[in-house]
Amino acid sequence: MPQFDIEQIKDKLGIGEDKVYAAMGSFTTPEELVKAGRKVREMGYTKLDAMTPFPVHGIDDALGIPYSKLGWVVIFFSITGTCLALFLQWYTGGLQMIKNLIPFGLSPYPLVIGGKPLFDFSFSIPIDFELTVAFTALATFYGLWITIGLPRMYHPSMNYRNAHRATDDRFLLVIEATDPMFDAQRASEHLRSVGADEVEVVAG
Amino acid sequence: MSVAVRQDPALIETNPPLVPGRRDYHDLTEQISTIVEAKVYETPKKYWVTLSITSSIVVLLLSMLTYLAVTGIGVWGNNRPIGWAWDITNFVFWIGIGHAGTLISAILFLFRQKWRTSINRSAEAMTLFAVMCAAIFPLFHTGRPWRAYWLFPVPNTDLNMWQNFRSPLIWDVFAVNTYLMVSILFWYTGLVPDVATLRDRAKSKIRAWVYGSLALGWRGSARHWRHYESAYLILAGISTPLVLSVHSVVSFDFATSVIPGWHTTIFPPYFVAGAIFSGFAMVMTLLLISRWLLNLQNLITMKHLENMNKIMLVTGSIVGYSYATEFFIAWYSGDVYEQFTFWNRAFGPYWWAAWTIYTCNAFIPQIFWFKKMRTSLWVMFIVSITSNIGMWFERFVIIATSLTRDFLPTSWGYFHPTWVDMLTLFGTFGLFFTLFLLFARFLPMIAMSEVKGVAAVERHTFAPPEPAAEEVH
Incomplete structure (x- = not known):
């Protein structure tokens, strides 16, 4: 059961279904995630993120996440x-x-x-x-x-079907819509091609 | 992914996995979360019975403190010459207990000791509760706890002066409060990802709200993890000197005075070693109980317990060495007052307390040289209890023996605790165990995200040997 009514928050924030946040897919092991992340980045995507139940080592380099300042x-x-x-x-x-x-x-x-x-x-x-x-x-x-940027009540990734498993046992890969290369159809296909399950275009 | 070094199969006996049984991440989540998510009747009855006993003791503590506050500190046995009696003893004792929590969570983190992961959360919680218990004593020893804000440099017109910053007692105020605050921040930071797990599993509205609010919207983003790990490292890095400083500052209360037996430079390291020793003993007591109450044998393994026993052996030996050094320096200094104090400590009116500490702290832990003793649950449980008795008496002996025989024989005295003294000390144990039991039931007692991280590495370290064909390249 979610803490907040997501639909209500979306209404308040004026987020419609037409707005796309990202294409997301999930993996069962951290190694698969890192491998896939590296491949996706080699394809030319730059706005990448991952959601993992614990810090996965190597994902920062794979996705090009800068050092913390x-x-x-x-x-x-x-x-x-x-x-x-x-x-x-x-x-x-x-x-x-x-x-x-x-x-x-x-x-x-x-x-x-x-x-x-x-x-x-x-x-x-x-x-x-x-x-x-x-x-x-x-x-x-x-x-x-x-x-x-926490605490926050709403994040578009909450719309992903398996978002709750990112704190349990799934390793999610995110190609954000702000990426200049982003195209919902193509990004989903790319995610599938690197072995992601449950690929979805996430609204919000 | 960095390539983990594979464990030599011949050495698995001596270096077993920390998360045995190659369980997947979901199993770990399940096992730890179900403790928190269980319905009232699903939690073992022995838990509720224990909790009701300890919470009754909290009521006892509250009534003792109320009695003291409305009557005055004359209800304690403090007298002349022993003006610092059980209250300071209990304060130093409880602060010391807390030190093991920070040691496990911060110092072992910096040393990349992976075995800390399944015990660090509960050890940190223990730190918080121990510091809370400790704070009660100086607060009520002031006699007017409602004036406690006079301890802080708050501009006020009813006092019209500032604190005396040359006094180690005000250093203590800063050290203990900083310690409490940093421990809370460190503990809570570590808790956020796990609370997020509970939020995502929540089935009821209340749980979704409580854990959801505590989780701050954590979603496990890789960018967040990067900052998070950096923050965690900074907190661990500052907690390490902090934990060493807190008991050093506590020891300054004694060391900067000119009382024989207190005025020694060995006090800071001696107090810190004693604190870690007693803290580990308390962690051991709590872990053995909760491991049994909540069936956590596969997460708190014998390897964890054995490692803790090794640390107790080391710190117990340091404490024993300090006792010997104190006696040697007393003799070597040629100072008759110093010599008298130490002779009096071992053979004077408090000889029984002094020999309790030498036995419990220096001699008994030596049995941990034997692996058989290190790995016996009963032996380690008993040693953890005797060590805490010993460490409580250590503080009492340091305080009481120096004060009991003043420079003037006319002002010699002996300390007799009153029933209020005893019940207040007993009451703080009730408070400590109540808070710990509530924590173990309502928050994830084991750091899920960290244990999963260790399990992920061990998947490679302890992987079954691959077929020969694959090993070629």
Whole structure:
């Protein structure tokens, strides 16, 4: 049973049956999928995707899926976390000169405890580290979902008859309609020729 | 597809497959999902009986905490000189339990240890629940848990000052909260593809909604998997130093003080090794129980259990070595207070607790040198229990023996727990097991997508020998 009424969503989004998303076919093993994916790409298709129950190694190269650049986004936030931690500890402990300029409730209240300095890099390390990690984790987590465009309630691939088996035991190959070479009839034939079962032109 | 190296048939005995029986992917989905999808009466009765017992213990915990909150922490046995008694012991104990979960999910992932796949999900869940149990103790030891936000650097006018960032106690606040948050994110990220499987199998509207919402619309696209794997690697990469830092920071609570027996540089690695040791023991206890309750023998195989026993042997030995080092350094330092504390630890009023820890943590795990012991379910179950008893006492001994004999003999004392102390500790076990049982029943306890990935590789590794004609090319 689907979570949402797909027809209703399509109505709201104004997606008619005339719009084609892709030609899709399914395979029973990851090896077949990779082989077929490579062949389809050699035919000249560029807008390819696969849907698999687990990450299939080799499919990225076969379909020409680029490396993830998530790490570059994340490192920016990691450094932000470190800086914020340093600022927090320096500001709350050591900032006395501009004390009177800071709004009430935010003003530092310097406490000398055990003769330790109000701020020093050495004792700030644990919190610098923890906040770096916290920011990295949050950036990775949210960055992942933003990058891949989830969560979403509807995706045209849901119209494929066997889409639910892509999270179970089937390996689906997708030739998207945005491909310049795409022709529903031809793409389906190509999928069949590389050994795909249950080939369908998927609307949406 | 990278070509997997074929397993030498002669070595299958010593290196058996992790997913035995060449089962297809659908069988794996079925086996793991049916636990979650079973109707109330289809789940074994022993499960519901266990759950009702543990959830009654949660009620007990809640009443103890309420009693403490409305009365004051005088209901605990904390006294002078032992101001840090069971609450800190329990805190350190539970935080330590959590460490094995992160070790299994993150460090073994980075080392590409494939055997982690069928135990990592439950170990991560265990981490979350253990950290939750741990957080109860410092929170209620403040005496005014409703003022807990004073621990965080929140601008406020009722306090009008900031936290003391020179104190390791505030480092603990940051370390534990970061640890809890990162563990939740890591666990949930790993859960999404499996929850999507449950969504696609859902037969009822409620299930479709709950799992559908949790799955965020995951569809297993190859592009998504690529980013997903990258994100998973980053999370594993940061969890690894994080897990090592958390117990190090916890040990700073003691190590940065000037109390004999606490003021030592060995504490961070010693605490981390102990944490991993106790955590593995707890994972073992939980896995043996759930393996039996939910019939998971073919997914949690003897190989998994044996590997975990090997890690317990290693970490138990590190802990034993640390005990010896502590005594040696106490003697070698020439510091009379240090020497007295350690003499007092082994032969003073808490000698019974000290020898419990040496026996349970250092000596008993040594039986895992023998394969017969490593592969015996009863032996490993008993050792997992004794190890946890030992590790709880370790924290207690570290805390109590240093405080019980102060610099001034007039302020010497002895700690007697009250019934509230005991029932609160007991109650946290109830909370821990209740949460774990609920997790095992309502979420996929075994990472389906990861186990399928391992099964796909093993299909080649453990493939039956091909006919000679094909081997020529």
